[in-house]
Amino acid sequence: MGLRAAALVTLMRAARGGLGRGTAAVLHVASLSSAPPEPVIAAKEPFPVELKAGKLYAWCACGHSKRQPFCDGAHKKAAPGISPLRFTPEEDKTVWLCGCKHTRLPPYCDGTHKEDAVQSAQLPA
Ligand code: FES
Structure with missing residues (x-):
């Protein structure tokens, strides 16, 4: 399972009350948005x-x-x-x-x- 999928499962469990409140869900929300930004191609040559x-x-x-x-x-x-x-x-x-x-x-x-x-x-x- 990828990091995003694992984070989503954790969030769903937290929403159902299956995890301790607060910290765990907050940590995984942070990991959902931690994918590094990708550059755009400014030109196809140097x-x-x-x-x-x-x-x-x-x-x-x-x-x-x-x-x-x-x-x-x-x-x-x-x-x-x-x-x-x-x-x-x-x-x-x-x-x-x-x-x-x-x-x-x-x-x-x-x-x-x-x-x-x-x-x-x-x-x-
Ligand atoms: S312009 Fe990016 S590697 Fe050549």
Whole structure:
């Protein structure tokens, strides 16, 4: 049984009075809503970016920013629980920053955007 199903069974038992009141039900309600938020696909390809040594960057991890590939604060309303990835390069360099937000090597593109799950996805309006 998955975590959500187990939590639902616990809630149903609690509602029938089968469990001690209060704490157990409250704990399981919290686990129902604890699924981590998922990023949206901002783009189906990476963004080439010239980074400057010593400058602080905030890569958008939620996909909702209108300043891709960087954060514009949109996560605060659109995806609470996902924070931008802040980084400071040690040298000037041109890199490919992930636009699909599903890379396994954030903030850099690792080629994940080539997978069907990304290429067949609908982009947000
Ligand atoms: S754009 Fe996300 S892995 Fe390439």
